[in-house]
Amino acid sequence: MIRPRNALFLVLACAAAIGPAACSTESGQPAASRDLASGATSTPSATPAPTSSAEPPAAAPEPLALSPQAQADVDGRLILAAKANDAAQVATLIAAGGSVNAKDAIQDSAFLYAGAEGFNEVLQLTLAAGADVASTNRYGGTALIPASEHGHTETVAILLTAGVPVNHVNNLGWTALQEAILLNTGGPRQQEVVRLLLAAGADPMIRDPEGRTALENAQRLGFTEIADLIMAGSTPGS
Known part of the structure; x- marks a missing residue:
């Protein structure tokens, strides 16, 4: 005690x-x-250091490169989606690594087909994804040539703004201006296409394989309004 x-x-x-x-x-x-x-210790516990609440977000991981087989698969599906005018699927496949310049067995790419057929939403997606505006189809023509032939006025405007060469000559010896005249009816849409092409610098003096100019072809086919536009050399009123 x-x-x-x-x-x-x-x-x-x-x-x-x-x-x-x-x-x-x-x-x-x-x-x-x-x-x-x-068995207990009597030393005071250390106060934990405060953590920052403003830490920078982690960087997004780089997309993995596709194997050749996977690339070919996604490119093929992209072309099919473009041919189906499925803009949502085209956007998805572009995001998955699909190339808008890849071509199928008949030399169609998503860009070339959308331009030729006037699928403007798909066309804009391919342009935003880096489409080669000077690329050519199996006929050696740019997207502008069939778009002009078909009278897709809005598409022609989009392609000209994107920088597609206006005086390119395809394997048939035709420019976009010649094809707009030779392969359609000369109606209002074709007249508007001719206006757009001339305003963008289309040369009406380039001759076709028969030696005819665009003006001579318009006169020969009875397309008076188009002939007048060519002779005026610009859009009326400009």
Whole structure:
């Protein structure tokens, strides 16, 4: 049994050695000694360092390169989607790595086919994805030539704005201007196509394989309005 006088001595000795907070007279044993006896430590826990709430977001991972077989598959599906005029699927396949310049067995690409057929939403997607505007089809023609033949006025405007060469000559010896005259009826849509082509710098003096100019072909076929546009050399009123 610890007498009161002895207990007071222990408390004073403890306070002198390790500080009063570590001492207790509750059991006559210093608190630090009780902690050590029970296996616990008496050192204060460290305060964790605050974490920043404004950490920069992780960079998006680079898309994996496709194997040759996978690339050929996605390119083929992209061309089929373009031929079906499925703009949503075209966008999905472009995002998956499909090339808008890849061609199928008959030399159609998503870009060339969309331009030829007047699929303007698909066409705009291919242009945004880096379509080669100077690329040619199996007839050696740009997308502008069949678009002009078919009278797709909005498509012709899109292609001219994109920079498709206006005076390119295909394997048949025809420019877009010649084909707009020779392979259609000379109606209002063809007249508008001719206006657009002339305004973009189409040369009406380029002759076809028969040696005829665009003006001579328009006159020969009785397309008076187109002949007048060519002779005027520009859009009326400009």
